[in-house]
Amino acid sequence: MNDTTICAVGNVATQPIYRDLATGPSARFRLAVTTRYFDREKSAWTDGHTSFYTVWANRQLATNVAASLSVGDPVVVQGRLKVRTDVREGQPNRSSADIDALAIGHDLARGTSAFRRANRQEATASPPRPEPNWETPEEDSAPDSPAPVRKRSGQPRAEPVMVT
Template sequence: MNETMVCVVGNVATQPVFRETAAGPSARFRLAVTQRFWDREKSAWRDGHTNFFTVWANRALAANVQASVSLGEPLMVRGRLKVRSEQRDGQSWTGADIEASAIGHDLARGTAAFRRTLRGDGAPDQASGESSGASARPEPNWETEPADQADGAEPTDQATPQRQEPALAG
């Protein structure tokens, strides 16, 4: 299929609205995307035109939007662009929607704390992130030293074999 995929960076312009539908959870919000450019005459950054997109999220993404996204936050949204044209009160109206496949906070403008959602029957507990019905795989402990470094020995890279240089004849 020929679909127009976009990735936009902007600020949440409306509080996300979450709905449980027969097809599953759905969430929507407006995203303001403002062009920024360098004004050589004033030697300063200036704001240009602002585009507004209605962002739609479905299923698990919708539930995560409800738990994670608030008004004014900087986001990056990737998804399918859909342009709608309608007639309202005798006037032509055009709108741009994004059916989101991924949404994340813009870490160039702030910090975030990621919490993995669990798949299965149980919903994650708000306080501990644990599920009542599904057993979660433990996260790897990236802070642990390898066994050979803990003994004071030189680290070895056993996963990557050393490249052998060919012998020169002569």
């Protein structure tokens, strides 16, 4: 694919708007990205130009955005950049930069966050797959075996946890 994938670091500028559409949940918010540079004359960091993007999230990401983000939160957004141009009669053309988000998270360089796993509703109730046996087999003392297999030493392994 020839999409332009970007990673933008900024602040949530508007309260996320959540909609439950026929195609599934959708959410959008505005992201403010301000460049910073070191001004040698002032010997201090200075804010530069601020760019605004409309961030679109779909499905489970939209639900989580609506429950997790608020105005002013520092976030990292990764997704596909789309530049759209609206042509309206009697008005100059209007362009907007949108990000179709693939992943959104709090910027932990600027604060802390507590993660809670979302309860996802499974579309089809299928039985869980059996967990594979990851243990190394015991040494085989039979003379016809090609090479002995050593069992790992150290602490015993914890039982695997199946996450649904």
